[in-house]
Amino acid sequence: MARAFLDTSALVKYDHPEEGTGEVTRVMQERNARHYISRLGIVEAQHAYAIKLRTGAITETDVAGLRQRLLRDIAPGQFQHVRVTDSHDREAERLIVAHRRRRFRTLDAL
Numbered sequence: 001m002a003r004a005f006l007d008t009s010a011l012v013k014y015d016h017p018e019e020g021t022g023e024v025t026r027v028m029q030e031r032n033a034r035h036y037i038s039r040l041g042i043v044e045a046q047h048a049y050a051i052k053l054r055t056g057a058i059t060e061t062d063v064a065g066l067r068q069r070l071l072r073d074i075a076p077g078q079f080q081h082v083r084v085t086d087s088h089d090r091e092a093e094r095l096i097v098a099h100r101r102r103r104f105r106t107l108d109a110l
Contacts, residue, residue, distance in 0.1 A: 008044035
């Protein structure tokens, strides 16, 4: 069985067409696959929609529709939530230190 963790950018690509949407859609349509997200990703996705609104890429109506679709997608259990734990925090810290010369954000590490 295929398993995939969707980070925030993948969640946004799934709900709003942009570069990479086709790949995310392919992953989502795999038969008998399990898809995982973090609760933080849900919050971040809504922030990404707000950025798209502020930059003029989408409208208020689009934001409402995207938020509704996101909440509809996560409600029936299409995604399993992964709880961020202390061990995830420690691993994120390790990754940030290991990749300190790259542009590697805190939430990406988590």
